Amino acid sequence: MLELYQFELSQYSEKVRLILDYKGLEYRKIEVTPGVGQLELFQKSGQRQVPVLKDGETYICDSTEIAFYLERKYPDRPILPSDPREKGLCLMMEEWADESIGLKGRKAFIGALNKNQNFRTSILPKNTPDFLKTIVGALPGDMLDILGAGIGLGGDAVKDAETGLKQDLEALCLLLQNRPYLVGNAPTLADLTVAALSVLIKFPEGNYLAIPEEFQGKGIPGLGDNSTYEPFFTWRDRLYEQFRQPLTAKDANVDSPPKNIDID
Numbered sequence: 001m002l003e004l005y006q007f008e009l010s011q012y013s014e015k016v017r018l019i020l021d022y023k024g025l026e027y028r029k030i031e032v033t034p035g036v037g038q039l040e041l042f043q044k045s046g047q048r049q050v051p052v053l054k055d056g057e058t059y060i061c062d063s064t065e066i067a068f069y070l071e072r073k074y075p076d077r078p079i080l081p082s083d084p085r086e087k088g089l090c091l092m093m094e095e096w097a098d099e100s101i102g103l104k105g106r107k108a109f110i111g112a113l114n115k116n117q118n119f120r121t122s123i124l125p126k127n128t129p130d131f132l133k134t135i136v137g138a139l140p141g142d143m144l145d146i147l148g149a150g151i152g153l154g155g156d157a158v159k160d161a162e163t164g165l166k167q168d169l170e171a172l173c174l175l176l177q178n179r180p181y182l183v184g185n186a187p188t189l190a191d192l193t194v195a196a197l198s199v200l201i202k203f204p205e206g207n208y209l210a211i212p213e214e215f216q217g218k219g220i221p222g223l224g225d226n227s228t229y230e231p232f233f234t235w236r237d238r239l240y241e242q243f244r245q246p247l248t249a250k251d252a253n254v255d256s257p258p259k260n261i262d263i264d
Contacts, residue, residue: 002027111158
């Protein structure tokens with residue numbers, strides 16, 4: 001069985017999970033403990049970050065490389081169009097989403113965490129030690145903002161990310177007007193990437209992520225709750241209903257985190 005080394009709230013791990021579900025492939029999730037170490041997986045795969053997919057004795061790193069590998073190895077339900085122009089648009093949009101929605105979404109999400117202590121602790125992995133939860137919850141948002149500024153995650157960076165995401169979401173709403181998918185008449189890697197990378201902007205409706213139930217369908221203030229972008233999130237959630245397997249269907253295939261690796 002395929003094994004996915006992942007972090008539950010990594011959008012790039014979610015991108016791989018959505019592709020796996022779309023292709024109907026069985027896999028086991030191996031949750032990792034962020035920030036503790038990465039020696040074991042690095043020795044096996046040469047990669048410290050998730051997601052990493054293991055197929056037999058083969059390790060594939062990086063969500064885009066995993067997508068291309070799955071398309072070659074498991075061609076049923078293709079995610080790359082056969083038409084050259086559509087394939088080009090698909091690849092371009094996938095790359096754009098990785099570098100735009102993925103990175104800016106993470107910055108905006110971290111900004112929301114800085115402002116809400118309860119939210120911060122509630123989404124930590126279940127196996128996080130209680131003392132670490134206490135420390136994380138007790139940190140003042142102002143301190144996190146100062147610390148984040150040193151690594152490009154301060155208040156100004158968060159505001160810039162939110163501004164950029166507003167333009168991205170508006171563009172996506174326009175692209176999806178009277179169209180079922182972003183490229184062509186069937187789901188492609190572009191659709192699956194954009195949908196998955198948006199989960200931190202607004203969590204999907206339904207039990208797809210291991211988060212408290214009250215967070216389902218909730219999002220970053222000003223983005224996830226803005227009616228202007230509702231057409232996009234309605235499209236995204238419809239895609240999830242059609243192709244993403246609910247979390248309960250995979251409970252038996254989730255391993256506790258035996259690996260200590262960094263997250264992407």
